[in-house]
Amino acid sequence: MTDTTLAVPLAGGDGHRTRAAGATVEFRALRRAFGATVALDGLDLTVRPGELLALLGPSGCGKTTALRMLAGFEHPDSGLVLVDGEDVTGVPAHRRDTGMVFQSYSLFPHLNALDNVAFGLRMRKVGAAERRARAAELLELVGLPDHGSRYPHQLSGGQQQRIALARALALRPRVLLLDEPLSALDAKVRLTLREEIRRLQQELGITTLFVTHDQEEALSMADRVAVMRGGRLEQCATPAELYARPATAFVAEFVGTMSRIPGRVVDGGTVEVLGRRLPVDGEAPAVAGGEVDVLVRPEAVRLSHDPAGRARVVATAFLGAVTRVTVTLPGGTPVKADLPTESAAALPPGSAVAVDLPDRPVLVAPRAA
Incomplete structure (x- = not known):
């Protein structure tokens, strides 16, 4: 097998560090x-x-x-x-x-x-x-x-x-x-x-x-x-x-934080979630009744103070410039949102909020049991 040169020369070398070729x-x-x-x-x-x-x-x-x-x-x-x-x-x-x-x-x-x-x-x-x-x-x-x-x-x-x-x-x-x-x-x-x-x-x-x-x-x-x-x-x-x-869905939930929000597939390319319709990223799974979970990163979740809002803030976690806010939807589904800490200060636990998502494709998965 061939030898490759690393950053360390043989004794007696000139001390120059040489980049290795790297193997496949x-x-x-x-x-x-x-x-x-x-x-x-x-x-x-x-x-x-x-x-x-x-x-x-x-x-x-x-x-x-x-x-x-x-x-x-x-x-x-x-x-x-x-x-x-x-x-x-x-x-x-x-x-x-x-x-x-x-x-x-x-x-x-x-x-x-x-x-x-x-x-x-x-x-x-x-x-x-x-x-x-x-x-x-x-x-x-x-x-x-x-x-x-x-x-x-x-x-x-x-x-x-x-x-x-x-x-x-x-x-x-x-x-x-x-x-x-x-x-x-x-x-x-x-x-x-x-x-x-x-x-x-x-x-x-x-x-x-x-x-x-x-x-x-x-x-x-x-x-x-x-x-x-x-x-x-x-x-x-x-x-x-x-x-x-x-x-x-496994990769989405294993790498980083994901919230599962209940949704319903309207057709092969659209899902209804939080009262609006969004395009599906990839192919929607074929499930009975069209019921799916929409997978959403916390930085994509939008929260706004709304006295008539049906979601409630249940916890906040200070992470520096960002605060992670956990809310529950009607039915008890937890959703995490990352907000600027200054904005999150206006949403203490118990606050009524409206929850929204940006208008872009979302990943969906079969409804969790």
Whole structure:
């Protein structure tokens, strides 16, 4: 297999950081079952060179199984895994040129940070001077140049994760795999490392797969997000497209906040909701009586004070410049609206309000039971 140049040169280089070429990764009709449980059910997905693609979905959707198949830790019942067009489905993990960062860090407690980073190089018989020099350069790259002599128990969770990242990059992998690497960290550290990982990935130009169940993490870091459900791919798109034009009701509700407002399909292209008719985004589902739910983002909901209004404000949540206002419609359906905080101050709990939607296509789904 060919080697790719990362931002870290070999010892004795000129110190210039060179952008990696980035590999193309393809999953073709991957299927994997564990007994009666189907983890992957015909997954087809392509990761572009130099792209950071997030695999997003609830627990048990198959995202970690897909990552482990690319790493070589799991093997499909059928289907192929290709890297730059080369079939690596049957290639052992240690020959795949992938670097993996785990949720649990998996650092060796008896080795200091420098030796942890250099461990893979030692296994590949790289000379002592060269591997220590490369490990030192990687520690600098992840912002820990003075932490080489410290042991894992002397490092914070965020520092341990940086060491794990440096260790994965030491072998100059064609593909970097991140398995929920930030989930064990507190919110502030998670945000900092999120930005740092993205910066390093862009600087190195390395193709990266990032597994997470955190939608904010996926949307803020990834070039594209692949949303999975039940071992299948629901949609793969840029964060903006995924949020604005979800392909399915599942994607719409899993990515961001959605309210379900009762509506009725008038014809194949129009739905009646909140006393008005709006065009349907896509094809309306065929349901008995035409009863559907209209899926609406909170920023699209319009509220106005109206003494005769049949909706009531039941709660407000301050989010800074925006306040999330929850109202109930007649019949008890909750609807969330994001309003400028100054405007929301005029609508305290108990206020009677009118609810309206903008005149644009809406996504509809079968009525929830």
